């Protein structure tokens with residue numbers, strides 16, 4: 001099929017490249033001429049596995065980039081809208097980019113098109129797109145508006161697209177529903193999985209994926225509700241971790257105990273310093289605003305957000321317990337991205353903590369495998385420097401903080417780290433290590449929802465002095 005994707009940001013770019021991989025002819029549109037020039041030259045502006053390889057494979061063949069929306073729309077039968085929907089200061093979604101696209105579509109449409117929302121948008125957006133297009137003179141039989149939310153996680157977005165748990169197709173007419181089905185037919189028929197894709201099949205992949213057809217409004221709600229539910233799991237387990245700390249229980253054991261109930265599930269029950277990123281924080285506030293507009297006060301969402309914010313305060317309190325005063329302390333920070341596997345620092349809890357540390361007068365030396373360049377652009381302070389490795393960050397440090405769950409941080413050379421640090425104190429905001437192992441390696445170790453651990457000799461010294 002001939003497909004246009006408007007918006008070459010995170011969602012739009014991954015969708016464009018993956019639609020090409022499914023065999024469609026794709027034009028990816030953006031009004032940022034510089035970005036389009038970069039992409040046309042084969043350069044990928046974001047850090048995402050398999051994206052460079054797939055771009056190279058399809059660029060100039062099934063995939064092209066352009067700033068000309070009119071030409072692209074006229075050449076396509078399906079148009080995906082994947083432009084940004086940033087949060088307003090009040091927390092609801094700013095849909096002005098979506099509205100601008102709807103107007104541009106109205107001026108371009110010459111024959112029947114399906115216009116599909118791919119960005120995360122509040123319920124009723126499809127109706128607004130429809131109204132704007134009608135108001136701008138497009139005849140109602142020339143288009144339908146549908147919703148096809150994405151559930152991509154940064155870092156594994158290409159894999160999530162090609163091997164989804166489910167595909168949600170929200171359409172209110174048979175014609176638009178059939179065209180959406182056709183787009184995803186390579187996945188839903190299983191045909192794609194017999195081809196030789198350069199993206200390896202994940203062990204847990206559901207092949208072929210489930211296709212769920214719904215009304216457009218339900219599809220819009222599915223996206224908001226999915227993200228809110230996942231955020232709720234994280235805040236729930238963080239709240240339980242806080243209780244574990246208070247009563248001396250172990251959150252890992254509790255997670256195992258509850259996560260193995262198939263009704264609950266183990267995934268998204270990892271405690272830590274809270275969720276961040278471009279989706280959860282924004283989508284929760286937007287969902288809250290949607291519910292409020294509809295006359296329902298969704299208090300549970302408020303509580304999810306509050307627990308998430310408290311995790312940062314609690315971590316700072318833990319840091320004070322470990323180091324006493326903070327002014328002038330030299331701290332090594334491992335991780336700046338909002339999670340491992342990405343260079344994205346949007347709403348990153350790690351970055352929030354770094355900002356608090358700087359405010360407290362700490363000297364921070366940070367390392368992140370991918371997010372240092374972005375952080376350098378965003379945060380400049382004489383109290384913040386960057387290191388070339390976790391070990392360079394740890395040199396002479398009074399304490400080391402693990403703030404992002406990068407795989408690289410799960411197997412650090414502990415004896416080397418111990419030797420480099422001035423004081424062997426580790427605060428792990430992602431529970432990457434076994435407390436006993438850390439203690440055996442000479443560290444005083446604090447994590448989330450578990451008792452802190454100390455090296456055996458320190459315990460002996462403490463016991464002696466107590467005696």
Ligand code: UDX
Nearest residue numbers: 150151152153154268269270274275276277279338339
């Ligand atoms: C999320 C959704 O998962 C995805 O379906 C949607 O399309 C976009 O938003 P993403 O923002 O890429 O994806 O990150 P995700 O992997 O979901 O993690 C979100 C945040 O939650 C991260 O800060 C992560 O560290 C945190 N998290 C996740 C936890 O603290 N504990 C967990 O158990 C899981």
